[in-house]
Amino acid sequence: MNLTLKVWRQKNDKASGKFEEYQVEATEHMSFLEMLDVLNEDILENKGEPVAFDHDCREGICGTCSLTINGRPHGPNRGTTTCQLHMRHFNDGDTITIEPWRAEAFPVVKDLVVDRSSFDRIIQAGGFISVNTGQAVDGNSIPIEKEIAAESFDAATCIGCGACVAACPNGAAMLFTSAKVSHLGLLPQGKVEQDKRVVKMVETMDDEGFGNCTNIGACHVECPKEIKLENIARMNRQYFAAKIKA
């Protein structure tokens, strides 16, 4: 299949950047990233500068790939990362626009690569358990209700890709932060530090320059792990409670 790509090219974080057009020949069995690999080989053959884009596991679990494809973070399919998106979902002759994640808290490093260390700093503020949990205990010695365990696990599937921020018209990081807060706070070991965690993580999220959530829900629509909006409400609740508690 023959495709026309409109790719965002930007030298570094200071440069202004612009779209470049490329022709590429792909097969429908390729993943989106493999199609870009082909493009980069073509560019290298012509002694050009290859397009920089982020990727690592290429199996949908690391959260490194991060492309806005035709205006949609991770492309048109629901619950799919860019690396798991295959070219069969496109048609021969299509023009595809590829842009980096857009948010002030995710500055462009080069071309399609953005700096997501703001997420790391949110995690550093409280996305961990520091109480001593002792030796590994017997499997079922701490009873946890099945629903709670599932809820926590669902939240834990967040891969920290940042598509939620990229999709949000406000550039808010509520879905990511609330997923992290929920995944730890729902379980007994995480509950101990939950008040501190929520307050610290929300404060860091604000300091990093993310926008304010207005409950639009675009984050959930574009999240490759379909993290639920309920997590956001839970974080609101826990934040207010933690603040008011003496």
Place this chain on the structure above:
Amino acid sequence: MKWLTTLFTSSLGRKLIMSLTGLFLCSFLVIHLLGNFQLLKGDEGVAFNDYAYFMTHFLPIKIVSFGLYAMILVHAILGIMLTIQNKKAKGKTYAKSGTTNVSWASKNMGLLGTLILAFIFIHMGDFWFKMKMDQLPMVMSESLGFEVKDLYFRVAQAFENPVIVIAYIIGQLVLAFHLWHGFGSGFVTLGLNNKKYSPIINAIGRIFAVVVPIGYALIPIIHYLR
């Protein structure tokens, strides 16, 4: 004390203020609408003028109304500030806008809110200001036994003008969109989003967003048709 200031300056804290003021304003919409239905009684404004007198001379209501003005201002000013800040936090937008299936209203609350604020100013200038500035004729109230301001006269006069009637209908349309997202969103901000209650709250929100603006729009329409 720091916890209190950070509570209200954090992103979640400001959301909370938007939610609480917004939900209070929803309750005001109901009260105001019920009062205004007296305009439809067809009694040449006798009941409505008495009601207007009561609303402007009864101390507890006067106090609540000042609270209401404050809430409108807080909701509007904070809303505008948040909209500006969010635009900044987003920075560059996409060249190609994707089709994420979220409601149009939810993405345009700032715009809708600004239009509503403009509507409130025009609306208050039309009626409230004219009443406060003693620009209304007086009329004898049978039940009260003294003369009261004839606000009904001004309302009837305004709604003879088709331009004003259309402006009011558009104002209600804007309000409907704002409520379509705002009502449910207010509850989510309070932390209420679960399988048990959210469907009920959202259904009430959607009905509220349709019924209340229609109720308001009926007043100028019926007056005009009379």
